[in-house]
Amino acid sequence: MILIKNGKVVNSNSIENHDVLLDKSTIIKVGPNLVSGNKNCKIIDAVGCYVLPGGIDPHVHMNLSTPLGYSSDNFKSGSNAALYGGTTSIIDFVTPKRGENLDYALSSRIDEAKVSETNYSFHISLVEWHNNLEKQIKKCIKQGYSSFKVYMAYKDSIGLSDSELRKVMNIVGKLGGLLLIHCELGDKIDVLRNSLVDEGKIEPCYHPISRPAETESEAVRKAIDIASTEKCPIYIVHVSTKESVDHIRIAQSKGQPVFAETCPQYLILDDTKYKGEFDETSKYVMSPPLRKQEDSEALWNAISDGTIGTIGTDHCPFTKSQKEICRNDFRSIPNGVGGVEHRLALVYTYGVLTRKISINKFVEVTSTNASKLFGLFPAKGVIKPKSDADLVVWDPDAENIITASKHHQNCDFNVFEGVKTTGCPKIVIKNGKIVVENC
Ligand code: URP
Ligand code: ZN
Numbered sequence: 262m263i264l265i266k267n268g269k270v271v272n273s274n275s276i277e278n279h280d281v282l283l284d285k286s287t288i289i290k291v292g293p294n295l296v297s298g299n300k301n302c303k304i305i306d307a308v309g310c311y312v313l314p315g316g317i318d319p320h321v322h323m324n325l326s327t328p329l330g331y332s333s334d335n336f337k338s339g340s341n342a343a344l345y346g347g348t349t350s351i352i353d354f355v356t357p358k359r360g361e362n363l364d365y366a367l368s369s370r371i372d373e374a375k376v377s378e379t380n381y382s383f384h385i386s387l388v389e390w391h392n393n394l395e396k397q398i399k400k401c402i403k404q405g406y407s408s409f410k411v412y413m414a415y416k417d418s419i420g421l422s423d424s425e426l427r428k429v430m431n432i433v434g435k436l437g438g439l440l441l442i443h444c445e446l447g448d449k450i451d452v453l454r455n456s457l458v459d460e461g462k463i464e465p466c467y468h469p470i471s472r473p474a475e476t477e478s479e480a481v482r483k484a485i486d487i488a489s490t491e492k493c494p495i496y497i498v499h500v501s502t503k504e505s506v507d508h509i510r511i512a513q514s515k516g517q518p519v520f521a522e523t524c525p526q527y528l529i530l531d532d533t534k535y536k537g538e539f540d541e542t543s544k545y546v547m548s549p550p551l552r553k554q555e556d557s558e559a560l561w562n563a564i565s566d567g568t569i570g571t572i573g574t575d576h577c578p579f580t581k582s583q584k585e586i587c588r589n590d591f592r593s594i595p596n597g598v599g600g601v602e603h604r605l606a607l608v609y610t611y612g613v614l615t616r617k618i619s620i621n622k623f624v625e626v627t628s629t630n631a632s633k634l635f636g637l638f639p640a641k642g643v644i645k646p647k648s649d650a651d652l653v654v655w656d657p658d659a660e661n662i663i664t665a666s667k668h669h670q671n672c673d674f675n676v677f678e679g680v681k682t683t684g685c686p687k688i689v690i691k692n693g694k695i696v697v698e699n700c
Pocket of ligand 2 (some may be wrong): 320322575
């Protein structure tokens with residue numbers, strides 16, 4: 262038993278001076294002046310701290326297989342880093358090879374994830390169309406996996422053509438699923454990146470030039486249009502541009518079920534990171550690329566007004582040497598950056614403390630909304646009796662500077678190196694057990 266006393270309990274719609282009593286992996290009481298009545302109960306004094314629902318990161322890629330090897334965090338190291346940042350649940354992806362059965366890919370991925378220190382679940386990527394797909398999707402839904410993902414980029418490996426996208430949307434919509442979409446116009450990007458390389462423009466600074474803002478926003482517009490005719494609820498991952506936000510806002514105002522996510526890198530960093538030498542700039546190769554400061558401002562506004570409902574990390578780090586293999590061609594640099602450990606501290610520091618968003622909105626976008634969208638509510642994303650005992654005692658005053666020399670992510674650099682944060686988890690509880698204390 263654990264009793265958390267004297268904290269400010271924050272939910273997406275409330276903040277109260279309450280105590281929280283946990284028994285095994287469940288919250289059993291929330292209220293003022295609680296006593297446990299059990300002499301073995303551990304008492305945590307949370308005076309001066311917030312008590313938050315454990316963070317839920319709806320977008321991570323642990324142990325992602327690429328032609329250049331695996332991303333550098335596996336389920337063990339990546340989930341451990343997540344816990345240190347106050348994230349107690351992650352949602353990763355099952356990405357079958359073309360020709361592979363979804364069911365088989367799902368059970369292999371479940372095996373890989375068993376070492377995870379956080380709670381975990383999966384979205385299932387649909388990387389091709391075939392006549393058996395409807396049956397396989399139905400089976401996934403029956404097993405409790407009802408969010409699927411498609412890529413409009415990466416057409417030569419996992420991306421779908423527009424006609425495949427339409428068929429997938431039709432089926433996922435009909436079966437009551439939710440479709441996550443990586444919105445970038447793959448064909449247009451391929452033409453741009455190939456012509457840049459033909460001109461000898463091979464450095465990482467050409468990565469963002471090969472994926473300009475309109476290749477995202479036009480993909481967002483197209484995805485919204487097809488989803489509207491096929492009656493499929495969609496969730497647009499890692500939104501990075503102002504124009505994408507505009508399209509999403511319009512669709513939502515018409516009542517279309519369009520949900521949107523962004524990531525800390527698009528809120529905190531910008532495309533000036535692509536100026537400089539290979540060793541520095543290659544670190545920031547991710548898709549979509551970093552954008553302009555105006556885009557970050559539009560993203561914060563969209564979080565504040567509810568257009569963007571979730572903040573995931575797209576956690577997918579690669580080490581310096583993995584990024585460096587591809588000095589001669591930016592197209593081959595493995596895409597992705599790490600951040601699972603820093604999501605809460607970054608959003609708190611640059612969102613709550615700058616008054617862009619409230620502490621309730623902070624909880625909503627880092628935990629509650631992901632829980633609701635991905636079938637975890639009311640077990641997760643809220644502090645109330647009968648919910649899971651996944652909690653963070655958040656010290657709002659602790660100051661830190663992000664650095665690779667101290668982080669828990671398995672990567673020899675950090676894209677947020679030198680970024681100052683205020684606020685961090687003092688205690689993290691997962692399934693009723695203290696998993697991080699006084700870090
Ligand atoms: O650059 C990124 N986002 N890497 C992770 C894989 C993906 O595209 O989601
Ligand atoms: Zn991703």
